[in-house]
Amino acid sequence: MxxxxxxxxxxxxxxxxxxxxxxxxxxxxxxxxxxxxxxxxxxxxxxxxxxxxxxxxxxxxxxxxxxxxxxxxxxxxxxxxxxxxxxxxxxxxxxxxxxxxxxxxxxxxxxxxxxxxxxxxxxRGYYSHLIANKDNPITAEAKAVGGDKYVIQNAAKLTFAFNEPNSTSGFLVPSYYIFTKNNIEPKKAFKRLIFAGNHEACALAVANKQVDVATVSNEALNRLERTNPTARKKIEIIWQSPLIPSxxxxxxxxxxxxxxxxxxxxxxxxxxxxxxxxxxxxxxxxxxxxxxxTIRELEIAKKIQETQAKENLSAQEKQQKIAELNQQLKEIE
Missing domain, CATH: 3.40.190.10 (Periplasmic binding protein-like II)
Known part of the structure; x- marks a missing residue:
C-alpha cells in the first residue's frame, strides 16, 4: 500500500x-x-x-x-x-x-x-510515548504484548490521560497511530479518559498512580529525569511512535x-x-x-476515516466530504 x-x-x-x-x-x-x-x-x-x-x-x-x-x-x-x-x-x-x-x-x-x-x-524529530507506572500490574503485560495493543484490548478497564488537544506528541500522533487506525473512539473506549493539560502533568499522573496509562514525549521524560528524578524512576515506556518532525x-x-x-x-x-x-x-x-x-496529512487522514465512520451521513454526503478532504491532500505539496 x-x-x-x-x-x-x-x-x-x-x-x-x-x-x-x-x-x-x-x-x-x-x-x-x-x-x-x-x-x-x-x-x-x-x-x-x-x-x-x-x-x-x-x-x-x-x-x-x-x-x-x-x-x-x-x-x-x-x-x-x-x-x-x-x-x-x-x-x-x-x-x-x-x-x-x-x-x-x-x-x-x-x-x-x-x-x-x-x-x-x-x-530533527522526537517521539510520542505511552507510559505506565512500573509498579502497576498492567505494565509487564503491556510491555510483553506491546503497549498499543494492550491499551486497545483492555481500554474498558483502564484510566487514560492525553496531554491536550493541540499537542502533537501528546494527542495527535498517539490518537492517530493507536486509536484511529484501529477504529477506536477513546472517549467511548476507556473506563475514564482525561486531558491532563501538559506533558509534565501526564507523567506525574502516571508516577502518582492517578491514571494507568498516559501520553508523553521523549523530550518531556528527559526533562523530568532532571527536574523530578524520583517520579521518572516510577515510569515505564510501553509504546513509542514513529519519528515526529521536530x-x-x-x-x-x-x-x-x-x-x-x-x-x-x-x-x-x-x-x-x-x-x-x-x-x-x-x-x-x-x-x-x-x-x-506530514502533520497536516495526519490530520486530514483522520478526518477522512472519521467521515467514513459517521452513521448520520448519507453515502452521497460521505462521498462529497471525502472528495473535499482528498483535494486538500492533493494541495499539500
Missing amino acids: NRRTFIQQASLFTITLASSKILSACNSNVNDSNAAIKEINFGVLSTESQDNQKPIWEPFAAAMSQEVGIPIKPFYVTQYAAVIEAMRFGKVQAAWLGGKSYIEAARVANAEAFAQVVSADGT DPIVYRQDLPADIKKRLQNFFYNYKDAKVLTPFEISGFVPAEDKNWH
Whole structure:
C-alpha cells in the first residue's frame, strides 16, 4: 500500500480550541508592521510548570535579546490554544511551537515557520510515548504484548490521560497511530479518559498512580529525569511512535523584515551548549512551512476515516466530504 493510499484511509478526531480566556486577555490591536518594535513576546508552551521553565528560558531569552537588539520576553502559557490566540491577536510575535499547534497558528494566527529544532543527537524529530507506572500490574503485560495493543484490548478497564488537544506528541500522533487506525473512539473506549493539560502533568499522573496509562514525549521524560528524578524512576515506556518532525520556531508574518532577519541570524547561529543542553537540543536549522506537511496529512487522514465512520451521513454526503478532504491532500505539496 503506497503512502497516499494509506493516508486516504485515515481520519481525525474533532478538536475544539478553548480560547475564550486568552481572547479576553489579548490586545486586539495587532502590531503594525511599519511601527517600531520595542520588544517581542516569545511564546513558550509550558509542557512543564512555569517554575521549571524559567531557569531554562531566561538565559536563552537574554541571549536572543542581545542578538536581536530589543528585549525578548518569554510569554508562558499552559495550553497550546493560548499561545495560538495570543499570536493571532498580536500579543505574541514569535514562538517555539509543536508541529500541530504550528499548523493551527499558520492557519489562524499569521504564523510562519523559519527554523527547526535539532535534537542533541543531531536528529530533527522526537517521539510520542505511552507510559505506565512500573509498579502497576498492567505494565509487564503491556510491555510483553506491546503497549498499543494492550491499551486497545483492555481500554474498558483502564484510566487514560492525553496531554491536550493541540499537542502533537501528546494527542495527535498517539490518537492517530493507536486509536484511529484501529477504529477506536477513546472517549467511548476507556473506563475514564482525561486531558491532563501538559506533558509534565501526564507523567506525574502516571508516577502518582492517578491514571494507568498516559501520553508523553521523549523530550518531556528527559526533562523530568532532571527536574523530578524520583517520579521518572516510577515510569515505564510501553509504546513509542514513529519519528515526529521536530518543533518549529515561528514569527508573525507581519514582523518588520529587519527583525525577522535578526531572529533568523540568532537561531541559525546560536550554539551555546550550556544554554541549549537543558532543552535537550544542539541548535536550530533553517526551515519552511512544508517541513510539517506530514502533520497536516495526519490530520486530514483522520478526518477522512472519521467521515467514513459517521452513521448520520448519507453515502452521497460521505462521498462529497471525502472528495473535499482528498483535494486538500492533493494541495499539500
